[in-house]
Amino acid sequence: MKSRRTFLQHLTMSAGILPLALSQTGILQAMPKPYISQVPDGPVLKVALMGLGSYADRVAKAMQDCKRAKITGLISGTPSKLESWGAEYNVPENSRYNYENFDAIKDNPEIDAVYIITPNAQHHGQCLRVAAAGKHVICEKPMSINAKEGREMVEACEKAGVKLLIGYRMHFEANTLNAVRMRKEGELGDIRFFQGLSGFRIGDPNQWRLDKDLAGGGAMMDIGIYAINGARYMVGEEPIWVTAQEVKTDPVKFKEGVDETITFQMGFPSGAIASCLSTYNMNYLDKFFLNGEKGFVEMQPSTGYGPIKAKSHEGDITKPHVTHQTTQMDQMAAIIHDDMEPEIPVDGQEGLKDMKIIDAIMLAVSSGNKVKLDLV
Template structure:
């Protein structure tokens, strides 16, 4: 890992070399490295100590406004390992059986839920009832009904609910959104989102209907759904979709292998997207408009993101996504900061409504209207 001094030197060089960095991108960078921030940190407990929880924990080492202080896990050995690795005190460690007592711990502000999709609903509601703010990984729930119940529970408990949309803080992504908002691309006409990879171990939870809620669409396809919305800047009004399954032994009933789906928007713009667990080299967004285009490839991976527009290459520097995300979410929770692209529970429900409609379109073969 580079030292902070090396990081700042590279950042300075980037700003000098590329003076046209957008305001949004520069804001993200500044928030990721605030030299003089001396206010209270956002004190985070991670629930679910798997691979992604570990990625978030490692990224938080470089945060200026967020600090990992607690863990929740059903595996005692993982808790012991994390205590040593991240210097977590015993009083901030919980099992799923003891989790509800977190309500009596004033040293934890927020619980970050990184458990399998099928557990999100209950985990989030338990955290809210314990009086803790919640960050939940995407998809927020198995369907829109569950998602709305989570939103309602957090509102009732007067706690914030955020969703782990790390791309909403990514500088190259934000630059394209700025260009679209400022009219530099003109009327938006078309979006293409390709999201997929070849999944491995057939026994993993992502291929378990009860835990995953589906297949590729719930895991990787949600990036194209969400991307279509923030790239076009509208909410879709209709959906069509078709599922393809070539390996029914690996992809059991209810676990989708590949789905092609289309979204229609009020302005007349359309999106054509692919979600798959059976093809690699699929991480691309393309936005076509009357005055130009924008492309990201890779578009949603852990980085660095690469992109270009009709005006040239995007040159905003890469910072670990989860580091930026957690510092920005600290600002949202502690200061009431409003992000450029929403990351609240309502945003998560919007994606879930589209996912519900895509699955309905696959099963019926019909064009589904979105309310």
């Protein structure tokens, strides 16, 4: 066998060696994180979903396949949704809340964490209230509408002694982790360039995503953040500068403060550069390309709900597809209950770094200047 890693990889894929058995021998702790495909057995994370919209519906359905996370609470401003979701997911009436009374979760032992899946501008206040109630916070991205709010969320959770996790589902996706592994193990050589294309043509002009008061912006907050975050974990460094340019072809649909299309560039300490596009006005944009002196990795689609399709200079990459939100919630249960450290962070500091970059991109757009970053 070529290495202990190769031996362990084959061992865990063969006839059912359980993570628990491995942990008892001390092997699990020594295994490289990308090869840990399952979380160890342990307590179930009891989750209240806040904001019962379309993405919460996707999360709820995915959680039915979770081994370590289950829906035990609901928070919504729509009574009919509380009733129908409560019946569908077997959530009793005393674990259903609205936005006025959900602070009472502090007295509910059947809720460990709240997954905030509401419009972006509401994340900050809701996070502070959940933390004050002594519950862990899982917040959908973007964590807030600016770095100031993000920093206050991190501080509130630290003060309350609860964890703050951001819904970066791609951080647990198998093809993504394989690309990161290839870069870390030197298979690509020194990284030179990253391209991230993130966009789609948005529909209903009256939806909350095009309302600055609710969304905090436009495409950058919703879809461009994938390219920002992806550049960081694919390159493996924190950017030190950004430049950016905005194009707006429909000022009626994309009002003041709601960005339609932004191209942006980032520079990294090693000299690597990233060139990215965020848009609400073009379809078929879901691509990551990472170039190194020895090889490349390309993912297209790169951040959609799956399956993710990837290839490298060595050929196609075909890791098995598992519903992203199922894996995410099981892994987050292990992070909260077992203090597991994921291969790519999903904590509040990770989310805050993306907010600092978005703030800098918007400053670069308005000023036309290169903006320096200090994320370390």
